[in-house]
Amino acid sequence: MHILAIDQGTSGTKAIVTDESGRVLATVEVPLHPRYLDGGGVEQDPHELLGSVLEAGRRAAAEAGVPLAAVALANQGETVLAWDRTTGEPLGPAIVWQDRRAEQVCTDRSAAAGRVAELTGLVLDPYFSAPKMRWLRDHRTTAGVVTTTDTWLVHQLCGAFVTDASTASRSLLLDLDAVRWSGELLDLFGLGGEELPEIVASDAVVGTTKAFHNEAGELPVTGLIVDQQAALLAEQCLDAGTAKCTYGTGAFLLAQLGATPARSRAGLATSVAWRLRGETAYCVDGQVYTAASAVRWLAELGLITGADQLDTVAAPAADGVLCVPALAGLAAPWWDSSATASFTGMTLSTRPGHLVRAVLEGVAAQVAELVTLTGDELGAPLTRLRVDGGLTRSRVLMQAQADLAQLPVEVYPSPHATALGAAACARLALDPALTPAGVTGGWRPAATFEPAWSADRAADHLGRWHAAARACLSKEPS
Incomplete structure (x- = not known):
């Protein structure tokens, strides 16, 4: 077939x-x-x-x-x-x-x-x-x-x-x-x-x-x-609590809820996951508006020639530089379409590689926020995150994601997850x-990234990043 x-x-x-x-x-x-x-x-x-x-x-x-x-x-x-x-x-x-x-x-x-x-x-x-x-x-x-x-x-x-x-x-x-x-x-x-x-x-x-x-x-x-x-x-996020994040134009984290459409208390969205075999499954999701689009922006500025250069240009560490890549506003949990992007912590020693790494860590920080919120909604923290999309080819981004979210990140072995999901419905x-x-069923991760940062280091980074994000909002959060 x-x-x-x-x-x-x-x-x-x-x-x-x-x-x-x-x-x-x-x-x-x-x-x-x-x-x-x-x-x-x-x-x-x-x-x-x-x-x-x-x-x-x-x-x-x-x-x-x-x-x-x-x-x-x-x-x-x-x-x-x-x-x-x-x-x-x-x-x-x-x-x-x-x-x-x-x-x-x-x-x-x-x-x-x-x-x-x-x-x-x-x-x-x-x-x-x-x-x-x-x-x-x-x-x-x-x-x-x-x-x-x-x-x-x-x-x-x-x-x-x-x-x-x-x-x-x-x-x-x-x-x-x-x-x-x-x-x-x-x-x-x-x-x-x-x-x-x-x-x-x-x-x-x-x-x-x-x-x-x-x-x-x-x-x-x-x-x-x-x-x-x-x-x-x-x-195969079929059981309640299993989750994936797709890194495309934006980044989208979805977690399976099963047959109960529980409403979010933290500004996430609850939707129909699918209707199959006469039954409706629901999911909760959060969005990052700019992921690959932020990478294209870096290329338009001349900092990289394309996404394939991310890992070669990104510095080993951001050297204190933080980026909030809110180039099209911020979605959950802020829901501020007028929020703007920022770089902070720059000095005369800041180089393009620091900026590239800071953008990747900024995307990962937003997804890490969604991981935390999703765990809160489910009543138990996520234990792992399955990922797909073009940006999963960046080992720097995937490692940053594991470090900041403090859980294993499993890369789907095919770049065609969306199309394969539609094909599964057709079958x-x-x-x-x-x-x-x-x-x-039957797939195994192409790669698994385990957290290399300590929980304290991740919390410190996210605390500073959240302060930078609050400064980007067009209005005080309620």
């Missing part, structure tokens, strides 16, 4: 073809070029998104040269666009999850923040879909439908008008306990008249497509899931005898 699995991300689209053992037969990546605008805007060209999905998928299918059983699609989660349901044409650019222009939408509804958290498990923040949908309606167009990008892409592939439960749970429009659209929330955001897609499971077959020129004819379209939840599944759709554990 060969699956074409597509990971449609922020800075690129990846397509793989994998067999039932998880072996990857072909990989194609097509870069994307989001536009970063003044005022916190981040947009993508929908035609470029669709083109990347088709190009990556067709090339991967051709390279693998095997009959395909299905196509699966993982998506960005909170990126939205308006489009015409009759023609399928987009009515403007996609508004990316990083976009902060809907801040006022949230401010205007701040009195309802508690009720929103109670219903959705999320924080009232422009990061999620509904504020961006409202902003788009207020500032761009009232025509067509406004949905997350997965709904539009699936419609282009097979004509369905759907989204999966994990994506819907990132919208601020879903009743998390009932897993259905909430009329109360729709009215809160002035979206009560909108036509919303049907919510489906990640192992539902939603249609068929000829878009990938498969020799067997039309392919079932299935395996719909948010990218981070897909990685959680691939890394479950096609074979009723399979289980989630059965389609994700």
Whole structure:
């Protein structure tokens, strides 16, 4: 059973073809070029998104040269666009999850923040879909439908008008306990008249497509899931308390909650992990807005030529330099989109290598904060952290993560965790005898990083880093 699995991300689209053992037969990546605008805007060209999905998928299918059983699609989660349901044409650019222009939408509804958290498990923040949908309606167009990008892409592939439960749970429009659209929330955001897609499971077959020129004819379209939840599944975080962190454009830590959607007391988000085999699993997550994007920023400044230079340029120690890489604000637990980045502790002896190391330690410090908060939410500290994503190739970052979080860091052996998670959902759709554990088991870490710092040293570093982070906030924390 060969699956074409597509990971449609922020800075690129990846397509793989994998067999039932998880072996990857072909990989194609097509870069994307989001536009970063003044005022916190981040947009993508929908035609470029669709083109990347088709190009990556067709090339991967051709390279693998095997009959395909299905196509699966993982998506960005909170990126939205308006489009015409009759023609399928987009009515403007996609508004990316990083976009902060809907801040006022949230401010205007701040009195309802508690009720929103109670219903959705999320924080009232422009990061999620509904504020961006409202902003788009207020500032761009009232025509067509406004949905997350997965709904539009699936419609282009097979004509369905759907989204999966994990994506819907990132919208601020879903009743998390009932897993259905909430009329109360729709009215809160002035979206009560909108036509919303049907919510489906990640192992539902939603249609068929000829878009990938498969020799067997039309392919079932299935395996719909948010990218981070897909990685959680691939890394077999199936038991409550197991956790992973993906280091991509941002860094995203998710921990499995099981069947109980416990609300966070510390500003983390509770979402649907997936709906599989008729059951809903939940997860708690925290976000670091800039990880690989901070590395790209270093490259744009000329401190490195690319991510492959991180470990050669980074100094053995930061020499007292601290970085808060809040280049797009700070998420959990601060939720301050206006926070700014900083370097502190610099002297005339500071060199580029110190700055590079400080940025990596700044990313690791934010993830370490999420590790602590997640353990507090679960009632027991995390015992290990599974990790994936391009930046896991940096041994300096991974060692800093183990040191600051004070737990073992296990590197997933494949760079395709998200796509493999989507493929696992597709296999479950096609074979009723399979289980989630059965389609994700058997992997061993490519590397394990054990803490080299003492607990006192880590606590001292994090204490100084937190003081620097507080200085970056646009307002005093409540």
